[in-house]
Amino acid sequence: MSFMHLAVAAPFAYAAIVPLLHRSFPRVHTGWFVLPLPVALFAYWLSRFAVVRSGVGEEARLSWIPSLGIDLSFHLDGLSLLFVLLITGIGGLVTLYSIFYLSKTKERIGRFYVYLLLFMGAMLGVVLSDNLIALYAFWELTSLSSFLLIAFWHQRERSRYGALKSMMITVLGGFAMLAGFVLLYIMTGTYSVREMIPQVGALASQPLFFWAMALVLVGAFAKSAQFPFHIWLPDAMEAPTPVSAYLHSATMVKAGLYLVARLTPLFGGTSEWFWLVSAFGLATLFWGSFQAVKQTDLKAILAFSTISQLGLIMCLLGLGSAALAFEGNVSDVYVLAMTAAVFHLVNHATFKGALFMVAGIVDHETGTRDIRKLGGLAAIMPITFTFAVVGAGSMAGLPPFNGFLSKEMFFTGVLNASRMNFFSMEAWGALFPIVAWTASVFTFVYSAVFVFKTFLGKAKPEQLPTKPHEAPLGLLLPPAALVSLVVAFGLFPDIASYYLIEPALASIYPSLLAPGDDFHVHISFWHGWTAELFMTIGVVAVGSLLFWQLRRWLGVYGRLPRQWSLNALYDGALEGLERGSARLTNAYMTGSVRHYLLYIFTFLIAVVGYALYRTGAFGAIDPGYPGYAPICIYEAMLVTATLLATLSVPFARSRMTMIILVGAVGYMVVLFFVLFRAPDLALTQMIIETVSVALFLLCFYHLPKLRKETTSRRFKLTNAVVSVGVGAIVAIAALAASGTNGFESIADYYLEESYHLGGGKNVVNVILVDFRGFDTLLEIMVLGIASLGIYAMIKLRAPRQVDRKGDSSNES
């Protein structure tokens, strides 16, 4: 148990006492009690900079299930540090924001902070775990707490829909990821990522390698809202805005990116990984930015924008993984792409968090998030407007904000990619800059929509539910902090590169770094008249034109997305699954006992028949087997008579005949027992047959109103076929078994010892009460229970309180 473990356990422990605090101090907003925790954790992680910067990192191990190789081993390196700072830093800001956002009287804030702290702890666990199973456990905990947070206003139907959808998709991805982890374990024999990395050389040639990679990527893509799993994120916008800002922009949706970056040393350098990650990232980038333009809800714009930017980072992670395929100076080109990925990851968390908070402020102060109703808020809310301009400027990639720098580096990355001549890039590489540039144009357009439609234009106060005014200081403070980071990283990018990016790169590329060496990342604001700059100028020019002419071409969306909608596919698939399973169940669960018996008997015939066939039992049947006892005429007559009596039972016209025929069969069984030298059996069988027949007749006498079975029965062909099949299978099994002699019987022991040990000459009786008396005891119990049951059935009558009307409708 190290301090690192305590730091991860703290949010969970705190979540347990928050409800107590909430109840004990109802007059204080519970958020104030929560706030110190992320702040303290942030300060703690900041203090670990020096350790991480030195390249050593920090590790701590806590035993969990040692016999299965599962432990809570945490490892803090550059990549983890970047994420824990994001999680605790933005966590603190979101907590502060939520104190002013959520009313302490109208909302169940006690619950809110429990879920939020659970999420924070789980997320810290995800980014610190070195053991893949522990990572998976924390991963699912983030899915679960995210589910709870999305459905925080659970009385709303849309919230429940969104929560369920995100749960379904992320948990589906999580299962795929678990399967991928297990495959990795099969290949390497360890769950620890750090112990897997030295085995990379042997890993890539394993047959399971590709499947492990694909399954892990399904998990990462589902969590990080990559195409085509992105559909849950826009519906998760039903969550309270602090949740959207925290989970669905800065932290949880980056868990997939974290996983891809974390496993890059394992999978990177192969063409499959390169193509899957970068192509899906590029597709997501384009699709998200394209869809964002048509949204009319502020948070929906931001949701699709998040999808698009996550795609951008994913694409860069894919491009950057190519560095592991090369050595020396060639790889530097791709290291640049990875640098851009990490840098943009940080940038996106800052500006997207700020923009979500801006959207929340607008919602809070005007009562709506619909851009068709909003407009002209710049004069009323100047501070919020400033934040929006900075955030959206950074999102669109304009100077002097940090988004500009990472977008330039992104363009450099895709331009380099288009010049690659491996991984069959020569054929497809040209697509990268084209798609990336187009997506950037759309990004510019929706960023402009976000700012201009909300804050500029004509004010429409009559359409707003409440009279708009500037937000209180508490709501403005957290976005102010993020926005100042946006500007700071924009103007002084080397701060970010020194403290955050270089250590993160060192943990993504452990093999590229000589011991004691560092990556030296220098992000320059101005790098001359390069192709990237012209691309940015083109983005601004074309984007402005498109925004200016937005009305004219917005109609395109009306035609396109309906058919292409993945939501329709998801809803249809769920509905289809439900309908299909209902139809399947209704098809065989008919409620008729006869049908179930038919299934059971058919299955019996098929399975026993197949087993007999496989073991060659059919060949073992031999009518002239010398071990069989001889037949005399008397026995042959008895067999024939029994056969006739049995076979005529189904054809009996009245029930009376049928009962008497069954009785006849029973008495002939008595004769068989006599014949086969079993006097006790014969006695018992005779008595019991008599009693049974009497019972049958007695009940028959007492049921005079029974519909008489004098009508000829419907001959059911299936019944006949199945019952003949059962009979045939039993006969064949009997013949095959008796034709082959197995072991000697143990009967000799009983015959010899019956008198010595049991003191009786009737061996059957000695077995029943002496050798195997326990059976007899329980058999007596069976009879006792049966008689008590019969007594209870006849005597005990529940009062008739059942709704007879309902019953009779069912009977008819």
Place this chain on the structure above:
Amino acid sequence: MEFIMSILIGALFSVGTYLILSRSLLRIVLGTAILSHGVHLLLMTMAGLKRGAAPLLGEEAGAYTDPLPQALILTSIVISFGVTAFFFVLAYRAYQELRTDDMELLRGDDDE
């Protein structure tokens, strides 16, 4: 002897199964009775038939039949009798309460 006994047992199983698959409760009860006859004869046959005298040591015979399956069958007879009796009274009570013995109509409620 075992060969024709096996055929007979097969016929007993066929008829028992056929009755169990029918609609009337009484036929189903009779079907189980026939099935248990088939099972008892099967137990008997499988142990080998007519291999000596009845297992009574007073007989002073050279060989006796196997006493163990006889003990098993005796147990089974008593148990199947108990179950049959219970089942029969159940059918009788079901008819009294529900006024039908047709299995196709005895399907329970939807909310069960």
